[in-house]
Amino acid sequence: MTxxxxxxxxxxxxxxxxTRDDNIQFLATGLGELGIPxxxxxxxxxxxxxxxxxxxxxxxxxxxxxTTGGIGPTHDDITAACVAEAFGVPxxxxxxxxxxxxxxxxxxxxxxxxxxxxxxxxxxxxxNSVSGAPGFTIGNVHVMAGxxxxxxxxxxxxxxxxxxxxxxxSRTWHTTTLFEGxxxxxxxHIQTSYPHLDIGSYPFHRQDGRRGVALVAxxxxxxAVIKAAEAIYELIIKKGGSPVEGEAPP
Amino acid sequence: MTxxxxxxxxxxxxxxxxTRDDNIQFLATGLGELGIPxxxxxxxxxxxxxxxxxxxxxxxxxxxxxTTGGIGPTHDDITAACVAEAFGVPxxxxxxxxxxxxxxxxxxxxxxxxxxxxxxxxxxxxxNSVSGAPGFTIGNVHVMAGxxxxxxxxxxxxxxxxxxxxxxxSRTWHTTTLFEGxxxxxxxHIQTSYPHLDIGSYPFHRQDGRRGVALVAxxxxxxAVIKAAEAIYELIIKKGGSPVEGEAPP
Numbered sequence: 001m002t003x004x005x006x007x008x009x010x011x012x013x014x015x016x017x018x019t020r021d022d023n024i025q026f027l028a029t030g031l032g033e034l035g036i037p038x039x040x041x042x043x044x045x046x047x048x049x050x051x052x053x054x055x056x057x058x059x060x061x062x063x064x065x066x067t068t069g070g071i072g073p074t075h076d077d078i079t080a081a082c083v084a085e086a087f088g089v090p091x092x093x094x095x096x097x098x099x100x101x102x103x104x105x106x107x108x109x110x111x112x113x114x115x116x117x118x119x120x121x122x123x124x125x126x127x128n129s130v131s132g133a134p135g136f137t138i139g140n141v142h143v144m145a146g147x148x149x150x151x152x153x154x155x156x157x158x159x160x161x162x163x164x165x166x167x168x169x170s171r172t173w174h175t176t177t178l179f180e181g182x183x184x185x186x187x188x189h190i191q192t193s194y195p196h197l198d199i200g201s202y203p204f205h206r207q208d209g210r211r212g213v214a215l216v217a218x219x220x221x222x223x224a225v226i227k228a229a230e231a232i233y234e235l236i237i238k239k240g241g242s243p244v245e246g247e248a249p250p
Numbered sequence: 251m252t253x254x255x256x257x258x259x260x261x262x263x264x265x266x267x268x269t270r271d272d273n274i275q276f277l278a279t280g281l282g283e284l285g286i287p288x289x290x291x292x293x294x295x296x297x298x299x300x301x302x303x304x305x306x307x308x309x310x311x312x313x314x315x316x317t318t319g320g321i322g323p324t325h326d327d328i329t330a331a332c333v334a335e336a337f338g339v340p341x342x343x344x345x346x347x348x349x350x351x352x353x354x355x356x357x358x359x360x361x362x363x364x365x366x367x368x369x370x371x372x373x374x375x376x377x378n379s380v381s382g383a384p385g386f387t388i389g390n391v392h393v394m395a396g397x398x399x400x401x402x403x404x405x406x407x408x409x410x411x412x413x414x415x416x417x418x419x420s421r422t423w424h425t426t427t428l429f430e431g432x433x434x435x436x437x438x439h440i441q442t443s444y445p446h447l448d449i450g451s452y453p454f455h456r457q458d459g460r461r462g463v464a465l466v467a468x469x470x471x472x473x474a475v476i477k478a479a480e481a482i483y484e485l486i487i488k489k490g491g492s493p494v495e496g497e498a499p500p
Contacts, residue, residue, distance in 0.1 A: 038265045041264070045290075112431050112435050149455055187324055198262050200326060202268075
């Protein structure tokens, strides 16, 4: 069974270049292992109309939608209110979360922090073992923090609750004596023979001058991945190259 | 003058987790300096209909659109053909590029490599000082390689040809003794006083246990950025914190 996922990164810090993303690769890998491969990623600013439209569009198109960012206590943390609007439900206090945070913050549980206890009606919290304030799931939308350590804790708590698909398998060969231009034609034949797999060709060009190409067979049909990887191995040999399993070292 | 940019990363390697993105931050920073800040990023697979739709949508919505990936010689390198389709023009050999690559590859200039000399009709090449095969510009769409070293060379060649806007300025303070929950309310007042700026609040939580928050004033009005940054400084002092200029060290 093929299940699909989309990821929405909400906030200005990636768009402005302030922050280098540290969430995509973790989630892409984790979702591949769960058999819910990522099909699209969007990075959008914390602008209400943009968030509402994007969540509405993506949740109709993909089986599972994950968001990161915009669930803290400040004025630009508007993700939860926007997701409520996308679902057409009220954004209101979630009593158990209110009590949890009330205990955690004590007399510092001010109005700003209380916003972190407001979810769309009907949402289920995603536990946050790092800093307390939970994310939440509503329908097929999973709302997580943007801070990588917190996001990872949330995803780890969330993962066992997700309906899995077939895990994505992949096998990679690389060569440093051939370039993709000399392999392209036969590689396309391998792709044609295994239409349900992704046959990828990834040239590399290292700072120290090492060049070459990594060829990847990837998909949810393990048997086909093994056969396609054998065909890639034989193609490299036929072209006079020396296939090395795995990615080229950095 | 405010100009806007969007970025489309084309290919499966980011979506599958195989590769960690190394292009977004470079382009986000460079475009901010040119006064053409990034407003949206999409990461999409090399699926024809998805590329055509995304390019069509984004080029109507933003002043400049940049793509990376999918311009090599292999079967999954379909960006140029898709951009031609999005513009409703033929995808055909660009004679000067054909000659350039013919000279470079000599007798190895096979059918696969010749594809790299095909652009949408009316496109202008973007020089590639690293590996030869150029990207191209058509209308407001700039098509670049996905390999970071090559993309950077192309963007560096492209940048002087772009119409600039006002550069984005920013000023940052951080504190390790306050958290964003205690600053949120007054921070919102600063945002309200400077509606054209982005007043951002970015909590950090380091592996070694250091925690705190960085507060950023950012925008294209230098005078307003300076004043808002002063207000942020005073807010941190008022709350009993010690503002330190810049981001917290990693």
